[in-house]
Amino acid sequence: MLEVRGLGIRFGGLHAVQNVSTALTPGHITAIIGPNGAGKSTFFNLISGFYQPTSGSIHFLGEDITRLRTHEVVGRGIARTFQTTTIYKELSVLDNAMIGHRVRTRAGVLDALLRTGRERRDEAASRAEALRALKRVGLSDRAHLPAGALTQEGQKRVGIAMALASDPKLLLLDEPAAGMNPEETVNLMGLIRELVGGGLTVALVEHKMSLVMGLADEIVVLHHGQKIAQGAPADISRDPAVVEAYLGSHAHGGQMGMAGPAQEGGTPRA
Numbered sequence: 001m002l003e004v005r006g007l008g009i010r011f012g013g014l015h016a017v018q019n020v021s022t023a024l025t026p027g028h029i030t031a032i033i034g035p036n037g038a039g040k041s042t043f044f045n046l047i048s049g050f051y052q053p054t055s056g057s058i059h060f061l062g063e064d065i066t067r068l069r070t071h072e073v074v075g076r077g078i079a080r081t082f083q084t085t086t087i088y089k090e091l092s093v094l095d096n097a098m099i100g101h102r103v104r105t106r107a108g109v110l111d112a113l114l115r116t117g118r119e120r121r122d123e124a125a126s127r128a129e130a131l132r133a134l135k136r137v138g139l140s141d142r143a144h145l146p147a148g149a150l151t152q153e154g155q156k157r158v159g160i161a162m163a164l165a166s167d168p169k170l171l172l173l174d175e176p177a178a179g180m181n182p183e184e185t186v187n188l189m190g191l192i193r194e195l196v197g198g199g200l201t202v203a204l205v206e207h208k209m210s211l212v213m214g215l216a217d218e219i220v221v222l223h224h225g226q227k228i229a230q231g232a233p234a235d236i237s238r239d240p241a242v243v244e245a246y247l248g249s250h251a252h253g254g255q256m257g258m259a260g261p262a263q264e265g266g267t268p269r270a
Ligand SMILES: Nc1ncnc2c1ncn2[C@@H]1O[C@H](COP(=O)(O)OP(=O)(O)OP(=O)(O)O)[C@@H](O)[C@H]1O
Pocket: 011, 014, 016, 034, 035, 036, 037, 038, 039, 040, 041, 042, 043, 263, 269
């Protein structure tokens, strides 16, 4: 479905992602893991068009999307959520999902301000897509509540609905379980499974190994921006290079399975 070849990006002298080649299988859940600073979020930013790679290519459903901008990538069928929840707490759950549809599918802020005929038609389409997305995440009955009135888990679902409102084929989830307790994490895993059961393909970045091991069909491991392993969860957890990468990073503060408060409180980079 998605094929990445020799992908890389440099920030000054730092190779945040370097020569990564991998492919995502349709209908699968692929987890991207690695110690802190491994390049996981940057990898998502490259796929979703937030960053332009300095080398390599990205193909989605056979089309070269390497140089497309974010809303063009969304238009092709890739949507993402962010590490830090970016919902509008004072607005209704439905408004949030509608905003998700609009900002992801078009750049016509001017149309919205001028209330043109096209904008009114778009509003009806946004509402329909938003309601569909809320149904998929189990929030239909809370559509008119302020998003901030929902639990942490509910707010995560709103964030996912915002991404689903563009009706993607591939959903990228950046640390979906950050800040969630074990029960909420299990519920979230159930939701992700349901979405995949409905035909969606998912790639996720996550530190919580219970989620990764319980959910992923395949795991890609990044370390210092490079892919050091890819395979089934059982093989990855035994892979000496992976164990070494995590043990090494543990000595410097990172740890496999730890989603520390520092990441949850971090600012979005894109
Ligand atoms: N816009 C940027 N400018 C400069 N350096 C950046 C930028 N974005 C990321 N980096 C650097 O690239 C490296 C990889 O960062 P990235 O956030 O992708 O790692 P990560 O694996 O997602 O880490 P974490 O698990 O802590 O979220 C880090 O050294 C980071 O400081």
